[in-house]
């Protein structure tokens with residue numbers, strides 16, 4: 001059946017969930033005809049709708065899904081529409097997905113104003129990233145006010161999520177001792193707000209201590225131009241007892257408002273668009289290298305170089321000129 005992209009775009013814009021789900025399935029497809037339809041669809045969407053894109057990272061067990069459930073329900077209570085997407089690097093290995101799973105956000109997944117989508121599975125992070133980024137655009141077009149993009153704290157995927165977010169949250173659990181929990185400096189540097197979760201019951205004192213440790217560590221980081229005084233910041237929350245979430249939301253809005261007023265919001269989104277454009281070019285070039293013709297050409301030319309028939313840089317030039325014709 002031929003897809004009517006104009007019609008699908010109109011239905012997404014009206015906020016029809018089934019149309020949104022279908023569109024996300026379309027952008028997740030690797031088929032060439034689907035890619036072309038997805039490009040038409042993205043071009044047909046309104047450009048003027050912006051959600052607050054919030055990246056959220058944390059190692060398994062810190063309470064990401066509990067936080068998203070409580071935080072999402074709070075936002076819905078304020079009349080906001082909330083979408084939850086995930087970038088799950090492990091799904092690239094297992095073929096399944098562990099994040100954004102509906103059963104993990106039981107209450108939220110039953111809300112009319114919530115939309116939860118698990119991570120697309122793919123062979124490489126670049127593919128997951130592109131699909132999630134396009135899903136973010138679709139959710140914005142569908143009128144969602146807040147898009148939460150969740151990932152696990154294992155490295156590369158944080159960069160990917162930070163590059164598609166307006167705000168980046170790092171969720172931590174209270175530490176037993178006084179040492180920082182081996183959070184990589186690079187990840188700390190990405191965080192706008194560190195949330196030390198589980199600040200309740202027996203864990204409350206440890207959470208307060210951990211929070212103070214991280215607040216101290218944040219003060220040692222180089223000041224970034226996109227931060228007003230007082231940011232990045234660390235605070236305690238309890239996703240389970242739903243405490244500290246209002247304050248966290250206030251802090252997020254204070255930061256977002258300041259960045260909008262100072263021009264950082266638009267500048268960051270523009271820089272992100274450039275980043276994704278270059279990433280897309282790289283992905284496409286890599287995909288071309290993977291084609292049967294390219295592989296055969298590479299083999300033939302590398303044989304010619306090895307036997308001394310061709311000079312390496314002349315052969316490289318010849319190879320690239322051949323790629324352009326594809």
Ligand code: GDP
Pocket residue numbers: 058059060061062063064065066067197198199200203237238239240241
């Ligand atoms: P995720 O793997 O990061 O998504 O973590 P989950 O949300 O699945 O939570 C892992 C465990 O920590 C579960 O047993 C939760 O009930 C528990 N947990 C999550 N948030 C809190 C909290 O605020 N306080 C306490 N005490 N436990 C929590």
